[in-house]
Each structure stands twice: as C-alpha cells, then as structure tokens.
Amino acid sequence: MTARTLAQLSAGLAARQYSAAELTSEALARVRSSQPQLNALITVTAESAKAEAAVADERLAAGKAGPLTGIPMIHKDIFCTAGVLTTCGSKMLSNFVSPYDATVVARLKQAGMVMVGKANMDEFAMGSSNETSYFGPVKNPWDPTRVPGGSSGGSAAAVAARLAGLATATDTGGSIRQPAALCGVTGFKPTYGRVSRYGMIAFASSLDQAGVITVTAEDAALTLQAMAGFDPRDSTSVDVPVPDYRATLDAPLAGMKIGILKEFFGEGLSAEVEKPVREALAQLVKLGAVVKEVSLPSLPLSVPTYYVVAPAECSSNLARFDGVRFGHRCENPKDLRDLYDRSRAEGFGAEVKRRIMTGAYVLSAGYYDAYYIKAQKVRAVITDEFRRAFQEVDLLLAPTSPTVAFGIGDKTADPITMYLNDIYTIGANLAGLPALSMPCGFAGGLPVGVQLIGPHFGEAKLLNAAHRYQQATDWHLKAPAGFAEAFA
Amino acid sequence: MSLTSKQIETIAGLARLALKPDEIPVYAESLSRILGMVGQLEKADTGGVEPMAHPLSGQVQRLREDVVASGNERDLYQRNAPQVEAGLYLVPKVIE
Numbered sequence: 046m047t048a049r050t051l052a053q054l055s056a057g058l059a060a061r062q063y064s065a066a067e068l069t070s071e072a073l074a075r076v077r078s079s080q081p082q083l084n085a086l087i088t089v090t091a092e093s094a095k096a097e098a099a100v101a102d103e104r105l106a107a108g109k110a111g112p113l114t115g116i117p118m119i120h121k122d123i124f125c126t127a128g129v130l131t132t133c134g135s136k137m138l139s140n141f142v143s144p145y146d147a148t149v150v151a152r153l154k155q156a157g158m159v160m161v162g163k164a165n166m167d168e169f170a171m172g173s174s175n176e177t178s179y180f181g182p183v184k185n186p187w188d189p190t191r192v193p194g195g196s197s198g199g200s201a202a203a204v205a206a207r208l209a210g211l212a213t214a215t216d217t218g219g220s221i222r223q224p225a226a227l228c229g230v231t232g233f234k235p236t237y238g239r240v241s242r243y244g245m246i247a248f249a250s251s252l253d254q255a256g257v258i259t260v261t262a263e264d265a266a267l268t269l270q271a272m273a274g275f276d277p278r279d280s281t282s283v284d285v286p287v288p289d290y291r292a293t294l295d296a297p298l299a300g301m302k303i304g305i306l307k308e309f310f311g312e313g314l315s316a317e318v319e320k321p322v323r324e325a326l327a328q329l330v331k332l333g334a335v336v337k338e339v340s341l342p343s344l345p346l347s348v349p350t351y352y353v354v355a356p357a358e359c360s361s362n363l364a365r366f367d368g369v370r371f372g373h374r375c376e377n378p379k380d381l382r383d384l385y386d387r388s389r390a391e392g393f394g395a396e397v398k399r400r401i402m403t404g405a406y407v408l409s410a411g412y413y414d415a416y417y418i419k420a421q422k423v424r425a426v427i428t429d430e431f432r433r434a435f436q437e438v439d440l441l442l443a444p445t446s447p448t449v450a451f452g453i454g455d456k457t458a459d460p461i462t463m464y465l466n467d468i469y470t471i472g473a474n475l476a477g478l479p480a481l482s483m484p485c486g487f488a489g490g491l492p493v494g495v496q497l498i499g500p501h502f503g504e505a506k507l508l509n510a511a512h513r514y515q516q517a518t519d520w521h522l523k524a525p526a527g528f529a530e531a532f533a
Numbered sequence: 534m535s536l537t538s539k540q541i542e543t544i545a546g547l548a549r550l551a552l553k554p555d556e557i558p559v560y561a562e563s564l565s566r567i568l569g570m571v572g573q574l575e576k577a578d579t580g581g582v583e584p585m586a587h588p589l590s591g592q593v594q595r596l597r598e599d600v601v602a603s604g605n606e607r608d609l610y611q612r613n614a615p616q617v618e619a620g621l622y623l624v625p626k627v628i629e
Binding site: 140141142144236237238251252277280281283343346348349350352353360364367368369370371372374378379380381382383384385386387389390393398399401402403404405406407409416418419420421422423424425426428460461464475476477501 | 536541544545547548549550551552553560563564566567568570571572573574575577579582583584585586587588589592594595596597606609610612613614615616622624625626627
C-alpha cells in the first residue's frame with residue numbers, strides 16, 4: 046500500500062487492494078501520532094469514522110461506490126458537522142455540538158468519504174498563522190518552530206503531513222492559498238458562490254468561499270466535483286452548471302495566455318520566493334503558455350479595502366454570539382446587557398475582538414460613508430481591473446505569499462505586519478475570482494507556492510494549468526521528513 | 534488617525550464587548566494603526582463608481598417562497614443553549 050493521491054486511493058479501493066476500514070484505521074493512527082508534534086486537529090472522530098468506513102466498504106462491495114467512496118478526509122472546524130463538536134477555533138463555540146451538517150459536509154458524506162477529524166484553524170478564520178486558535182497554534186510539518194499559515198493552517202498541515210489526502214478549507218482573504226503555500230500543498234479556492242456556504246460559520250459573507258487542500262490538482266478537481274453546485278439553502282449560491290473538471294485536466298496549454306501581475310513582483314517580495322515563482326512561469330511557458338505582463342494599478346489597495354469590508358461583515362455576523370441560544374455564557378450575569386458584554390468578552394480572543402471593533406467603527410454613524418462605502422467603491426474598481434485583465438489573458442500568475450513560513454510568535458506583536466501576509470491573495474476574494482496555490486520549489490528547505498487566478502467560473506482552466514504543471518514537475522509530491530511515508 | 538480611550542469604550546459598547554481597563558490602550562493603539570492603513574483609500578479616485586454590493590455582477594439576492602420548509606426542531610436546537618426551561622431560553626430578568 047504505497048498510494049498517496051486520492052485518485053490512486055480510489056483506484057486501489059476499486060481494485061480491492063485495501064478496504065476503507067484499513068485506510069481509515071491507518072489515517073486515524075497517523076492523526077494520533079502527529080497530534081503532539083503538529084496539533085493539526087481539534088477533534089478526532091474515530092468512532093464515527095469506523096462506522097462510515099464500514100458503510101463505504103459495503104457500497105464498494107455492492108458496486109455502488111463513487112470515486113471518493115471510502116477515502117479518509119478531514120473537515121476544517123468551521124464546517125458544521127451533525128453530532129460532532131464544531132468550534133471554529135474559538136472558546137465561544139468550545140461546547141457547540143452542531144445539530145446539522147453543512148452542505149459541503151453532507152455532499153462529501155454522500156460521496157462516501159470518511160471524516161476522521163476536524164482541523165484546527167485561526168479563531169473564526171481570522172488570522173494568517175493559526176496562532177489565534179483557542180486550541181493552540183498548529184506547527185508547520187516542515188519545521189515545527191514555524192507557523193503553517195492560516196486560517197486553514199490545520200487543514201494545510203494535515204495534508205502536508207499526509208494525514209489525509211483531502212482537508213476542506215475556507216478562503217476569505219487567502220486562508221486556503223497562503224497556508225497551502227507555506228506547507229507545500231495544493232490549495233484551491235473556487236469562484237464566490239460556486240460551493241455552498243450553508244453550515245459554514247460566517248466570517249465575511251461577501252468574501253467567504255469553501256474549497257479544498259489536496260496533494261494534487263487532480264485531487265482538487267475530484268473533490269470540487271463533489272462539493273460544487275447550486276444550493277437553495279445559500280442565498281448567494283450560483284445556479285450555474287458544474288462542468289466535468291477532470292475531463293479537461295490534460296488539455297494542452299499551447300497558446301494559453303498567462304498574465305504576470307506587475308504589482309506583485311516588486312518591493313516586499315522576497316528574492317528567495319521570487320526565484321521559484323519565476324521558474325514556475327518558465328515551466329508553464331515550456332508547456333506552451335504565452336506570457337504577458339499585466340498591470341492592475343488599484344491592486345495595492347486590496348489590503349486596506351479588505352480591512353474595512355471584512356471587519357464590517359464580521360462585526361455583523363458575529364453579533365449572533367450573545368450567550369443566549371448557544372455558545373459560551375458568562376457566570377452570574379447581573380442583567381441582560383452584562384450577559385452579552387461579558388459572554389462575548391470572555392468567548393472571543395484578542396484578534397476577533399479587534400476585528401469586531403474595527404467593523405463596528407467603520408459602520409458607525411458618521412464613518413459609514415468615509416470607510417465602508419468608500420471601500421465598496423474601491424472594491425468595484427479592483428474588480429473591474431481584473432475583468433479587463435481577463436479580456437487579454439486566460440489566467441493571472443503571482444506569488445501566493447511574500448515569504449516562506451515565518452517563526453511562531455514572529456508577527457503576533459503587530460496586527461498590520463500579519464495582515465500584509467495576505468497582500469497577494471486578497472484581490473481574488475474582493476473580486477470573487479477562483480484561484481489556487483501550488484508548490485513550485487523551496488527556499489531554505491521551506492516550501493514556496495505559486496498562485497494562479499482565473500476569471501469567474503474559470504475553475505476548469507485553473508485546474509488544467511495546475512495539473513499540466515504537476516505532470517511536468519514533482520514539487521507537489523515532496524513531503525516533509527518524518528511524514529514522507531505516505532498514508533495507505 | 535488616532536483613537537482615544539473614550540472612543541474605544543464607545544466602540545466596545547457598540548460591539549457589546551466588556552473590555553478590561555488594561556485592554557483599552559492596547560486596542561486604541563492597534564485600531565488607530567489599522568485605520569491609518571485603511572486611510573490609503575482616501576486617495577483612490579472613485580468618482581462615478583457605484584459601491585459594490587455583490588462579487589458577481591448581475592447577481593441578485595434570491596428569495597424563496599414563504600412556505601414552511603422544515604419541521605419543528607426546537608428540542609434539538611436547544612441542546613446547545615446555556616439555560617432553557619419549558620422550551621424557552623432563560624436570560625436575566627429584563628423588567629424590574
């Protein structure tokens with residue numbers, strides 16, 4: 046049993062080389078032995094995983110299996126899972142057992158995947174290093190003194206350490222792509238509205254998008270296929286047919302126009318990251334792509350725009366945590382106001398409180414036009430610049446993160462230094478565009494990621510380019526020492 | 534952009550967050566810096582630009598039919614409640 050990608054595991058299960066029960070017990074063993082080193086999971090669901098694996102084995106035996114049936118996976122703890130603790134990385138929800146499944150969870154369950162646990166994350170997905178989690182930071186499997194990135198740091202570390210071949214993730218400002226880059230795995234954020242937000246605990250509803258972290262782009266295609274599609278329970282879900290993503294993975298790249306984002310190759314980008322990113326571009330050219338330099342002059346305003354829009358939506362979404370219906374409640378409240386104020390102060394961590402207050406301020410009387418409306422206008426300008434760029438090119442290429450994984454504690458003192466980690470990823474969220482990060486080399490022994498951004502509903506083209514790149518290179522197959530013996 | 538301790542107390546009140554006295558200057562400093570960074574937006578030329586309401590142009594908020602879509606799951610939902618009695622959520626007395 047030496048398979049490592051989901052596609053290979055799928056073939057191995059179909060050929061009866063191993064059972065879902067065997068794969069699941071091995072995944073659980075890997076999860077357990079990694080926990081003291083990585084802290085990648087908040088909850089391990091051994092009992093339900095064994096039961097799900099037994100059902101999957103019956104489906105396999107009856108010839109009723111799909112391509113994902115019987116394969117172990119991990120959900121980011123932002124997705125509601127019926128009967129299972131769902132914390133969102135927060136003390137506020139440290140006792141919350143979800144009464145229902147998120148649509149993403151229900152669809153992967155229906156496909157027969159086996160959930161072995163819930164991944165650690167920055168609290169309410171607010172962070173770029175996993176250090177804001179109430180359950181302690183996740184360690185980067187490439188170097189445990191460094192962060193895995195965030196907010197989906199547990200998901201990225203889990204796939205990098207080959208605990209499972211799929212971890213779900215969410216991306217509001219880079220939370221799939223940045224940790225994928227820092228952990229040396231493939232991270233895919235679809236178009237806004239492509240995957241349902243139902244049951245995905247809300248941070249900034251106009252930016253939040255569910256996606257996947259996998260070893261290969263082919264696996265991202267396989268899993269996105271099962272997750273994507275219209276959901277009447279998400280009012281911003283888009284009713285556009287889902288194409289067969291695997292069917293176009295091997296299409297030749299000859300003539301594909303790739304734009305390099307001029308604004309992202311200047312000051313602030315470390316030379317050790319720039320080198321492998323430019324080599325990835327050269328590899329894509331070798332595969333037939335044509336390069337064009339593209340300028341989006343308003344793109345440098347992405348970070349300030351985001352830090353108005355996201356906190357504003359966060360302050361509104363997190364108003365639901367009031368200590369009355371679910372979540373943390375303070376001891377001995379003297380009146381209703383005291384119940385609200387202290388339950389929230391005790392239940393939320395420092396960064397979440399900072400964002401709620403930033404949001405409350407920019408939405409308050411007298412500041413709403415100057416901050417919130419202004420940011421929504423700049424957001425429209427940035428989106429329009431992307432739209433024009435995609436009239437000239439098929440995909441855009443940029444670094445994913447300005448640096449490799451930094452040390453735990455290095456950037457916690459200054460929130461703005463931390464916010465600037467997402468300088469290359471936020472644009473795609475503001476414009477609702479699909480984007481991915483894939484491994485393209487190393488700097489000082491740490492992984493570097495390259496980012497591809499596509500036009501709305503350009504998922505198939507992004508996966509095609511990434512798959513062709515991964516067929517020609519093997520950066521994505523490198524696993525950290527000690528975790529290199531792949532699962533299964 | 535510099536926020537005073539008094540402004541932070543007002544914002545914390547709006548946000549329903551009971552801050553400890555020693556947290557106030559810390560948030561005054563970091564929120565001031567965030568608003569300073571956000572201040573870059575002022576220089577952007579947005580004349581004639583409509584504020585963006587949805588990331589995908591042409592999308593409108595969908596409404597569903599006003600019909601009962603699910604059964605009564607009160608007992609299930611109240612399992613997560615800190616305090617309930619006879620199907621009601623309990624809070625401190627509001628009217629004296």
